[in-house]
Amino acid sequence: MSRCNRRQLLAGLGLAAVGHSVVVNARQGRANKRPSNERTTGVGKLALQDYEPKSMLHVPETRVERARFPVIDFHTHLSWSARRRQITEAHNNATPEEVLPVMDRKNLRMMVNLTGGYGKVLEQTINYWQKPHPDRFIVFTEPWFEKINEPGYPQFQADQIGHAQELGAKGLKVLKTLGLYLRERVTTGPLVKIDDHRFDPMWEAAGAHRMPVAIHISDPEAFFLPTDRFNERYEELSAHPDWSFHGKDFPSNQQLQEARNRVIARHPKTQFVVLHVGDAENLPYITELLDRYRNMHVEIGARIGELGRQPRASRKFFEKYQDRILFGTDAVPGGNDTPQQIFGEQLYEIYYRFLETEDEYFDYAPAPKPPQGRWRIYGIGLPESILRKVYHENAERLLRLTS
Ligand SMILES: [Zn+2]
Numbered sequence: 241m242s243r244c245n246r247r248q249l250l251a252g253l254g255l256a257a258v259g260h261s262v263v264v265n266a267r268q269g270r271a272n273k274r275p276s277n278e279r280t281t282g283v284g285k286l287a288l289q290d291y292e293p294k295s296m297l298h299v300p301e302t303r304v305e306r307a308r309f310p311v312i313d314f315h316t317h318l319s320w321s322a323r324r325r326q327i328t329e330a331h332n333n334a335t336p337e338e339v340l341p342v343m344d345r346k347n348l349r350m351m352v353n354l355t356g357g358y359g360k361v362l363e364q365t366i367n368y369w370q371k372p373h374p375d376r377f378i379v380f381t382e383p384w385f386e387k388i389n390e391p392g393y394p395q396f397q398a399d400q401i402g403h404a405q406e407l408g409a410k411g412l413k414v415l416k417t418l419g420l421y422l423r424e425r426v427t428t429g430p431l432v433k434i435d436d437h438r439f440d441p442m443w444e445a446a447g448a449h450r451m452p453v454a455i456h457i458s459d460p461e462a463f464f465l466p467t468d469r470f471n472e473r474y475e476e477l478s479a480h481p482d483w484s485f486h487g488k489d490f491p492s493n494q495q496l497q498e499a500r501n502r503v504i505a506r507h508p509k510t511q512f513v514v515l516h517v518g519d520a521e522n523l524p525y526i527t528e529l530l531d532r533y534r535n536m537h538v539e540i541g542a543r544i545g546e547l548g549r550q551p552r553a554s555r556k557f558f559e560k561y562q563d564r565i566l567f568g569t570d571a572v573p574g575g576n577d578t579p580q581q582i583f584g585e586q587l588y589e590i591y592y593r594f595l596e597t598e599d600e601y602f603d604y605a606p607a608p609k610p611p612q613g614r615w616r617i618y619g620i621g622l623p624e625s626i627l628r629k630v631y632h633e634n635a636e637r638l639l640r641l642t643s
Pocket residue numbers: 315316317570
């Protein structure tokens with residue numbers, strides 16, 4: 241029976257309207273009676289933010305409770321370095337006692353806390369996470385951006401890398417602060433460029449100390465476009481208007497990427513881990529860069545939404561660069577602002593499902609609505625040899641850990 245005939249039949253039996261009102265009531269949880277015209281015209285009145293369609297696909301759902309191999313999560317934020325009126329202090333997002341049991345259940349051997357800060361904060365952070373659990377937590381340092389316009393900054397910043405290593409830091413993290421927030425007078429003046437020569441001694445020092453640089457520059461391409469009805473991240477940008485880099489004096493995504501590329505090219509002995517795959521929406525471009533720069537690696541945190549909606553391209557990408565892709569989630573314990581980053585069992589299960597299974601059309605974040613865009617993802621079912629590398633071997637090599 242065609243759909244049209246079925247509809248006519250139901251209408252003839254007086255069931256079509258009843259069927260519809262059941263749906264409306266299920267959503268709104270209200271009494272049965274609704275004006276008859278709303279049964280038809282009410283369909284167009286659902287606000288986008290209230291729309292939570294459930295997939296009707298009958299497809300296999302695999303629960304991957306533990307990763308097949310031990311995992312190093314290369315991209316987490318267990319702490320921030322809060323800055324208030326010149327007083328800088330560490331802010332921990334959780335305690336090791338809260339995090340460790342989750343890690344054990346998920347076969348998560350180690351977490352790299354990228355935002356360890358510098359100076360006193362770095363020391364506090366290392367003492368809190370890494371010192372008591374050196375086989376479970378690793379801490380990276382960050383640049384002392386506030387001193388950018390002080391005389392002697394380039395050498396000072398280079399020296400800080402060595403000091404950080406003495407304290408126990410295993411790498412350097414650069415947030416998108418560089419390129420999008422940091423200005424000549426820190427918060428005012430022109431934006432400081434990513435390839436500003438004042439940072440050259442810092443990149444070199446990281447290479448000399450064999451500390452990998454985890455670098456996040458730019459953001460999804462849609463963040464640089466107007467937040468309008470054509471923007472595929474309209475809901476995400478509406479929820480976080482400050483994430484938009486459209487207009488003002490912001491560089492374009494391409495300018496940011498190119499400035500980062502010049503840094504990678506200028507410091508061939510420094511190992512760069514480009515976070516968030518660099519530009520997960522443009523794998524052909526990242527492929528080109530990985531072929532061009534032997535000292536470049538990528539990490540996949542908060543981008544399985546992108547990788548998983550192009551599963552065939554992603555699978556080829558993982559096959560080709562299996563030695564240079566690192567597992568990461570961008571996990572932050574607590575908070576529910578960004579569901580795709582909330583540290584917890586659900587988050588890891590989604591990543592494992594994406595990497596290990598060929599499940600189809602599932603949520604990339606533990607949230608009632610896909611938070612980064614209205615789509616779902618497909619698993620890429622990587623073979624064990626690649627899983628081992630992505631889960632831990634590539635990170636071990638860069639961090640110079642022995643398994
Ligand atoms: Zn991050």
